[in-house]
Amino acid sequence: MKSDRALVAHLMRRAGFGATPAELDALSSEHTYEEIVDGLVNPERFPELDVTLIDRYYGGEPVAVHVGKWLYRMVNTQRPLEEKMSLFLHHIFPVAWGKSEHGPSLYSEIEMFRNVGLTDMKTILLELSRDPAMLFWLDNNENHKDEINENYGRELLELFSMGVGNYTEDDIKAASRAFTGWTFRQPLSLYPNGHYPAEFMFVADDHDYSKKTFLGETGNFDGEDIIDIIVRQPATARFISRHLYNFFVEDEVQVPSWATEPPKDEAAIQQLSRVFLDTGGQMRAVLSELFNSDFFKNARQFKKVKSPTELVAGVLKQTGEFSSPKPGMFQLAITTLNGSLIEGPMAIMGQRLMNPPTVEGWHTGHEWIDSGTLSERIGFVESQFDDMNKPGVSDMVQRIGDLDAEPSELVDRCLDILGGISVSEQTYASLVDYAQELRNIKDDSASVGVHNLLQMTASTVDYQFA
Structure with a gap:
């Protein structure tokens, strides 16, 4: 039951954060490639990471500490695709610390991504729409039946599911009305209580119960109904499939250009879209199709630019310095001094986890690299x-x-x-x-x-x- 070692290494770089030589030896000698893929998309077969010691070394409330906890998971988990999907969802559904300044809610969102990332797109979008960090980030807590705020409804369609050109302004208004009353219970005051996570709350008296027409369907829709309709759309299948292709297979043009620029591999997008539609957006099925496909296996190895997170986590995994909890990890990403943020190597390379630059997330591919970031990248690897x-x-x-x-x-x-x-x-x-x-x-x-x-x-x- 041997697998091609180079192909397994390719899979583990893309579906996770790389693998140590010992891990590659074991995987390639004991399992077929298809078995390895099956284990990746069904991570519950492997034990969860023991995180009981993490808080001793990464304790406290600043966002830097939460980034350190997440980075530790990326490096040490036996469920690498869980963490890779969390990073994927954080990229396409970005929320930034710069607005909320509430680390626990941001980390709770990452935990939510970890829990639902391998379920189905309806569940993912529904949990996203109930997430306090997202609700605050896109102002849905200010979306009332008598005073509609369209921020979340617009981005849900434009950047989170269907893409530009597949809906109308009236669809945005209908979606926004359907999400009225979806808000969160205010956490306790920061002083003197410290940071407490917020919780989703539905305010029935603030919800618009009138009929709505959305994407050609009419009914007394609420937010869950809107998501049901979205997930059934071929445009959603295509948009999410292109995101997956860009993240796991080959660097595409940036998302704002997708409405006018065709995919690099139209056949691959159609292949993934068919599985998405046939399964109701089941991510395990779509990802299994992707990783087992010829277009993934034949993807130009070592031609896809690693994100700063992929680079840092991959290096730390190979060097083994943080194979158990100890101080110093979160300083590699971002740290604080006297309440002020200080850039760590990952941030200097251009990626501040839990603090993406815009609602578009990060621009990827060769935009990760310029003369300054390349110097930082190479210097980081050399030092590690x-x-x-x-x-x-x-x-x-x-x-x-x-x-x-x-x-x-x-x-x-x-x-x-x-x-x-x-x-x-x-x-x-x-x-x-x-x-x-x-x-x-x-x-x-x-x-x-x-x-x-x-x-x-x-x-x-x-x-x-x-």
Whole structure:
């Protein structure tokens, strides 16, 4: 029951945050590719991460602490697709700390994404519409039967489900009326109580019970009815499928251009859309179709730009420094000093988890990289691989062996141990030359030379791609 190791590595980078050499060995030798996919989309077969110690090291209420908890989960979970789907949903349904300044509600939303991300689109949109962080972010708490606020109704259609051009202004008004009375119970005052999470609340007296016409259907619709209708639309199947393709398969143009720019792979979008419509938006079925498809298996490996979160979580997973809770993790993302936010490496690279720049989320693909962020990215990887005492780094050095092998073989081992990295001919030649230099030096400790070569390989531009 062996699987192609490089293909498994590709799957784990895209469906999770990579895999250690030991994990890749076990997966590829003990399971077929299809079995691995089945385990990813059915994560309840694996134990949940024990988080009882996390609060000792990442305690408190600032958003930075909650980001640290989430990052720890990404690195250590046995259910990687749960966390990857949480990141996916956080990207396409963004809510920012900059407005609410309420960390517990933002983290509760991420926990909600984790719980529903592999269910169905109706459940996902319904829970999103009841989420206090989202309700506050898009002002639905100010959406009253006598004074309609269209912010949530508009974004639900434009950015969260159907996309521009598939609805009318009247549909926005009808959807907004259907969501009147959907609000949240105000949490206790911050002072002197501290942060308490908010809870969803339906105010019946503030709901518009009149008939509404939405996407050609008429009835006494409430928010749940609106979501029912949305999920049945071919436009929704296509829009969500294109999001999944962009996130898991290949970088697309940015979402605002989707109304005029065709998908990179029309056949793939149609394939995913059919499964979406046939199953009522069951995400397990759609993702299983995606990961088992030829278009995913044949996707250009190491050509999709890693988001800052994917890069940081993937590096931490490989180095093994945070395989158990200890101080310091959340500082890699964002931290606070005297109440002020200070950018960590992930934020400097352009991604502030729980604080996306706009309701569109982040612009992805090559927009992640410019001269400044590329320098930060490479510097981060180099610094994380610098300490040979980190358990993951030490394990990789031992697996590569000593410097007695031919330089090209040493480079091949480094590339393989890092997940089968594919590099340009020029980069490969430079690495071979460096390996030859290290062999000529013949340091007292051969492992030092191997470590230097491993660090150099991980610090290539090619490592920035998935």
